[in-house]
Amino acid sequence: MHYQLYLVAHTHWDREWYEPFAVFRDRLVALIDLLLDILARDPQYRYFMLDGQTVVLEDYLEIRPERRAELEAHIRSGRILVGPWYILPDEFLASPEAIVRNLLRGHRIAQEFGAVMRVGYIPDPFGHIGQVPQILRGFGIDSACLRRGLDDHPCELVWEAPDESRVFLIYLRDGYDNAAWLPEDEDGFLEGVRRATDSLRPHARTPYLLLMHGTDHMQPRPWLTRAIAQANGKLEAAQIVQATLPDYIQKVRQHLDEDALPIVRGELRSPKRHHLLPGVLSTRLWIKQRNAQGEGLLERWAEPALAWAASLNSANRAEIERDRSLLRQAWVHLLNNQPHDSICGCSIDQVHREMVIRFDRSQELAQRVIADGLAHIADQIDTSRLTSEEVFVVFNPTTGPRSDGVEMELAGGAEAVDIRDEAGRPVPVHIVGRSEPGLRVAFLAEGVPSYGYKAYALQRIDRIDTSPSGQTPHLENEYLSVEVERDGRLTLHDKVTGVHFPQLNHFVDGGDRGDEYNFCPPPNDLLIERPSQPPTVRWLENGPARQVVEISTVYHLPATLSQDRRARSEDTVEVPITSRLTLWQSVPRLDIQTMIENRAQDHRLRVHFPTPFRIEQAHAEGAFEVVERSTKLPTVTEDWIEQPVPTAPMRGFVDVSDGNAGLLLAARGLPEYEVIPGPRGATIALTLLRCVGWLSRDDFPCRRGHAGPMLETPEAQCLGGYSFEYALIPHAGDWRDAFQQAHAFATPLRVVTITRYPGGLPSALSFLEIKPRELVVSAIKLAEEGNRLIVRLYNVDDRPIQGRLRLYRRFSHAWRTNLNEEILTELSPQDDVYTLAVRSHEIVTLAFEP
Numbered sequence: 001m002h003y004q005l006y007l008v009a010h011t012h013w014d015r016e017w018y019e020p021f022a023v024f025r026d027r028l029v030a031l032i033d034l035l036l037d038i039l040a041r042d043p044q045y046r047y048f049m050l051d052g053q054t055v056v057l058e059d060y061l062e063i064r065p066e067r068r069a070e071l072e073a074h075i076r077s078g079r080i081l082v083g084p085w086y087i088l089p090d091e092f093l094a095s096p097e098a099i100v101r102n103l104l105r106g107h108r109i110a111q112e113f114g115a116v117m118r119v120g121y122i123p124d125p126f127g128h129i130g131q132v133p134q135i136l137r138g139f140g141i142d143s144a145c146l147r148r149g150l151d152d153h154p155c156e157l158v159w160e161a162p163d164e165s166r167v168f169l170i171y172l173r174d175g176y177d178n179a180a181w182l183p184e185d186e187d188g189f190l191e192g193v194r195r196a197t198d199s200l201r202p203h204a205r206t207p208y209l210l211l212m213h214g215t216d217h218m219q220p221r222p223w224l225t226r227a228i229a230q231a232n233g234k235l236e237a238a239q240i241v242q243a244t245l246p247d248y249i250q251k252v253r254q255h256l257d258e259d260a261l262p263i264v265r266g267e268l269r270s271p272k273r274h275h276l277l278p279g280v281l282s283t284r285l286w287i288k289q290r291n292a293q294g295e296g297l298l299e300r301w302a303e304p305a306l307a308w309a310a311s312l313n314s315a316n317r318a319e320i321e322r323d324r325s326l327l328r329q330a331w332v333h334l335l336n337n338q339p340h341d342s343i344c345g346c347s348i349d350q351v352h353r354e355m356v357i358r359f360d361r362s363q364e365l366a367q368r369v370i371a372d373g374l375a376h377i378a379d380q381i382d383t384s385r386l387t388s389e390e391v392f393v394v395f396n397p398t399t400g401p402r403s404d405g406v407e408m409e410l411a412g413g414a415e416a417v418d419i420r421d422e423a424g425r426p427v428p429v430h431i432v433g434r435s436e437p438g439l440r441v442a443f444l445a446e447g448v449p450s451y452g453y454k455a456y457a458l459q460r461i462d463r464i465d466t467s468p469s470g471q472t473p474h475l476e477n478e479y480l481s482v483e484v485e486r487d488g489r490l491t492l493h494d495k496v497t498g499v500h501f502p503q504l505n506h507f508v509d510g511g512d513r514g515d516e517y518n519f520c521p522p523p524n525d526l527l528i529e530r531p532s533q534p535p536t537v538r539w540l541e542n543g544p545a546r547q548v549v550e551i552s553t554v555y556h557l558p559a560t561l562s563q564d565r566r567a568r569s570e571d572t573v574e575v576p577i578t579s580r581l582t583l584w585q586s587v588p589r590l591d592i593q594t595m596i597e598n599r600a601q602d603h604r605l606r607v608h609f610p611t612p613f614r615i616e617q618a619h620a621e622g623a624f625e626v627v628e629r630s631t632k633l634p635t636v637t638e639d640w641i642e643q644p645v646p647t648a649p650m651r652g653f654v655d656v657s658d659g660n661a662g663l664l665l666a667a668r669g670l671p672e673y674e675v676i677p678g679p680r681g682a683t684i685a686l687t688l689l690r691c692v693g694w695l696s697r698d699d700f701p702c703r704r705g706h707a708g709p710m711l712e713t714p715e716a717q718c719l720g721g722y723s724f725e726y727a728l729i730p731h732a733g734d735w736r737d738a739f740q741q742a743h744a745f746a747t748p749l750r751v752v753t754i755t756r757y758p759g760g761l762p763s764a765l766s767f768l769e770i771k772p773r774e775l776v777v778s779a780i781k782l783a784e785e786g787n788r789l790i791v792r793l794y795n796v797d798d799r800p801i802q803g804r805l806r807l808y809r810r811f812s813h814a815w816r817t818n819l820n821e822e823i824l825t826e827l828s829p830q831d832d833v834y835t836l837a838v839r840s841h842e843i844v845t846l847a848f849e850p
Helices: 021-041 055-063 065-077 096-113 132-137 186-203 224-232 245-255 285-311 317-335 349-378 739-746
Strands: 003-009 120-122 143-146 156-160 166-171 208-213 238-242 263-265 390-396 402-411 416-421 429-434 438-448 452-461 474-476 480-484 490-494 500-504 506-511 536-542 546-558 572-584 590-598 603-610 617-621 626-630 653-657 661-667 672-676 683-691 720-732 750-755 764-766 768-771 775-782 789-795 801-807 813-817 823-827 833-838 843-849
Touching: 003 186, 003 245, 021 055, 021 065, 055 065, 055 096, 065 096, 096 132, 096 285, 096 317, 096 775, 120 132, 132 143, 132 156, 132 166, 143 245, 166 245, 186 208, 186 224, 186 238, 208 245, 224 238, 285 317, 285 349, 285 683, 285 720, 285 775, 285 789, 317 349, 349 390, 349 750, 390 402, 390 438, 402 572, 416 429, 416 438, 438 452, 474 546, 474 572, 480 572, 490 720, 500 603, 500 720, 506 546, 590 603, 590 683, 653 672, 653 739, 661 683, 661 739, 683 720, 720 739, 768 775, 789 801, 801 843, 833 843
Parallel strands: 003 208, 003 238, 120 143, 143 166, 156 263
Antiparallel strands: 156 166, 390 452, 390 750, 402 438, 416 452, 429 438, 452 764, 474 480, 480 490, 490 500, 506 603, 536 546, 546 572, 572 590, 590 720, 603 683, 617 626, 617 653, 653 661, 661 720, 672 683, 768 801, 775 789, 789 843, 801 833, 813 823, 813 843
């Protein structure tokens, strides 16, 4: 057989990693300068791929603006390939909506320069979410190319998403650098080409083989075209063609019957052939927390607030456009923190220090847009029938009607406060703190409409606020009761199902001899599971709105590892751990805030939640889906390049249930969990800290070889104070009966204070109502261009459903669009209700014209 060897010249660009951004950018400028010079003087050097991302164009042109026209000309002609991404993200740590924003921005920039590479090129993320095929299809991309997450598969596959969307998949079995090290000399070049092709040939179904001539930060080789010409004169039964990745994929597809190809389904997380590096889920967890905060502000608050404000007749277009620009910039700052080496926490310390500034800037801009949008809405609300001059509005960014706790700040003083809705119904409320500027008040907002708001009146009164002080550590509402045990653990009783959950909130600490990429316990590990002294338990609040109990403990943990890293040290340090339990009236959820002063190194601290359910699989929230994962691991793995681990990623929750009852654990920005099977039932373990001191090491058995340079990273030991927020939601049935409470926990209600005003909006309003519950709203935003309202939702269930959607006002036109916001079909409402047929696990994007 005569083979055609498609050689793709490229670079893989880590924007920051073992050097900070500024150092790598200097190298990027040198690389693109050289590339442009090569393209100018060598017409035979046909193509170069800039790693599938467009942020490199921005980074380069900030230093070399005078070369934009030259760069753009080569992109328009197809010699330089860019996009479809803005940055190459970690798919499990970036939210699904952040992934969509990433592709939207990547497309926008690439189109401005002339062309988008229409391949889902994702060479280096640490595993892949299952919905990637559907997401790519939503941007008109029907092929993908990747390395990690597969094992002994052939080079050509079909990848199927949970909704059965499919893309043609090129598997980089030998990496994105299988031809990177070809030397300039003729004999060495020929030998390198032969080795690469010999390795691929048994696994390819066509006579077209892919040689990836590039690797991390590699510059283009000026001698490449000469070396190819020389090699083609001596290769037997083969010819090298300098080509593009789209060219190669098109040629292979023409030669294949795709219906006969093997199909891989859902998420790709095998570590058999390529490092998966799952420890990054818990490295520098403060990064994951900041990222989740930033995504929540943008997706749940800033985008919807701007979109609803823009949909009002009173909207000021100039202000809307200003806030739209601020919002775009906020997304840029956040997306620049989501490349896999950044958000994963697996870089040098300086890289992650610089991330703090980007997080801050993103959140500052988001808060500005939120304040503007909510204030504009609140100013239009008719509050004239409320019974007090002090009026405020509670906004709900999730489904509803929702009853949940709210804490708000009030200027001035009072002995007590009374809060009522428009009908005059009082709500549970009490003062939780006093200071010179004013009061902190906790109250229960009841029945706040779906994706909407509800106005309340507040009155200050002279009676003493008599919040009773409890005598025993027992919390209770109509759904749950909670006892604090003598050792500080909890017993939770679900009053609806009658199920008891003892020994919850149990802290377990073990050693870690791994690095930023992989957790690895020392062979002679020592687990610390009990505090060094009895806990101190005290009431903080016991009022009509909520009960709060604080549990303070001290653990003596080994200070570090032994010198040979095979055990934990005999020296210990005190690590205080304090948990605050909050139980709101009428809310079937126990909220927990745990604060830790970490003084130990080289360890992993987790909190355990035993259940009585004997199960073999658990469910975790993923990207546009809830993923079912087995609790069992592969058994014969001695020849694997990396050992499989029982920890796994989650977005906002993980659930264990037997179908009749269950326990859902929700967490804010804590993406690593494990479900540990046991004879009495499964235990959920949530990682709070994973503390290591090296970017990469090669002296532990969990992974073969280095994952990066062997550099010390002392700040990855995460010394100092940290705070973690999670919640327990016992329930009947399965996760479907509890996930809305997890989403509520992830996004607390907000308060905006206003003045009484006879506005045009009612005192309570749902901007958007959607049924059934299995249709989850993931985005409410303005379109990328124009004034259309975009609403995105997905079917979280494994069966097709008929959805019903109603907006607060009539819109002139409505369409289904793809993820790139391109119109597909027009929608017509019946009695102002839009009916949607939604496949199982399908993502649906809707556009509404005001």
